[in-house]
Amino acid sequence: MINTVLxxxxxxxxxxxxxxxxxxxxxxxxxxxxxxxREEIIATTLPFLSYLKELGCNTIVDATPNGLGRNIDLLVEASSKSGINFITCTGGWDGLQFDGKYIPSTIKNMSTEEIVDFWSNEFFNGINGTSVKPGFIKIALGDSGFLTDFQLRILLAAIETSLKTNLPIHCHCESSKVIEEISHMLEKENFPLNKFVWLHCDIEKNTRLIKKLAQEGMWVSFDYTLARANDFTWYIEMINSMNESGLIGRLLISQDHCIYDLDEKICKKSMDWVFKDLMLLLKDSGFSQEILDKIFIKNPSIVFNI
Structure with missing residues (x-):
């Protein structure tokens, strides 16, 4: 079973x-x-969503938690009118150097147990009084090279919420040092690594660590520099190495793009890059359709299955 906004x-x-x-x-x-x-956003994005649907996109995972702009009504309408599944999240985003700017003050004043109750309630009873339930927990931690006390509380709350709901944790983390610390904490808490996704692991391109954590069961996601790169050599070699090592079943690929830009009031056309460029590049590099289907269809269906 997979939770979508519909x-x-x-x-x-x-x-x-x-x-x-x-x-x-x-x-x-x-x-x-x-x-x-809302009307402007839907009117602007609907033709583009229909275009993505024609290219083969069936599901979009919206990794925007409460505090960063999550809007359930907007997602429901976009999904209903486009025919594309949308998956939303619970959780909190404290990435980069913003120091809690995108975490609601109500959450910041909660204990770990209270945060767990709040996030779990969204799963069991719906978000903001709706019937919509999250499909995963989104957190962002450690971009300064260490975990703050507050981020540690967020991580522990995510772990407990996942154990309570079976929702996977998707963690924005740009630091190899911090993700190693997190992996040790997950082990200490007896948390199953197959319910944890390391987002943006392609920023530092720490090949050794990516493969090590994938071998231990963690999901690794190429979703940032891949869509912004001029040279794809590392990616091709890394995906091939993971395939040869039997780790392709731990890989996710996406773009981390914002579909609608609030300031420019336009759609990010570069979101068709996966379908128009990346898949052709992978095929030209010798990857079979079976491997592509595993990365873009089979693996997500495992990650989001609750």
Whole structure:
């Protein structure tokens, strides 16, 4: 079973999936009122979503938690009108150097147990009084090279929420040092690594660590520099190495793009890059359709299965 904003679907209904994108992001801050022009956003994005659907996209994972601009009504309408599955999340984003700017103050003042209750309630009873339930837990930690006390609380809350709900944890982390620390904490908490996704592991391109954690069961996601790269040599070699090592079943690929830019009021056309460029590049490099289907269809259906 997989949670989408329109309800649960079966694993085989997920289809080709972009595992880490953002429909709309609001960078005003978690405690600043969000002003979305819903009609304008839907009118602007619907032709583009239909275009993505024609290219083969069946599901978009919206990795935008509460505080960063998550808008359930907007996601429901976009999914209903486009025919694309949208998966939303619970959790909290404290990435880069923003020091809690995108975590609502109500969450920051909670204990670990209270955060667990809050996030779990979204899963068991729906988000903001709706019937929509999250499909994963999104957190962002350690971009300064260490875990703050608050980020440690967020991580522990995510672990406990996952154990309570079976939701996977998707963790934005740009630091190899921190992800190693996190992996040790997961082991200490007896947390199954196959329920944890290391997002943006392609930023530092720490080949040894990526393969080590994948071998231990963690999911690794190429979703940032891949879509912004001019030279794809490392990616081709790394995907091939993971395939030869039997680790292709631990790989996710996406783009981490925002579909609708609130400032420019346009759609990010570069979101078709996976379908128009990357898949052709991988095929030209000798990867079979079976491998592509595993990366873009089979693996996501495993990750989001609860």
């Amino acid at each position: 309800g649960t679907i079966k694993n085989n209904e997920l289809g080709l999936t972009l595992c880490h994108e953002h429909f709309v992001v609001d960078f005003g801050g978690a405690d600043t009122p969000t002003h979305y022009n």
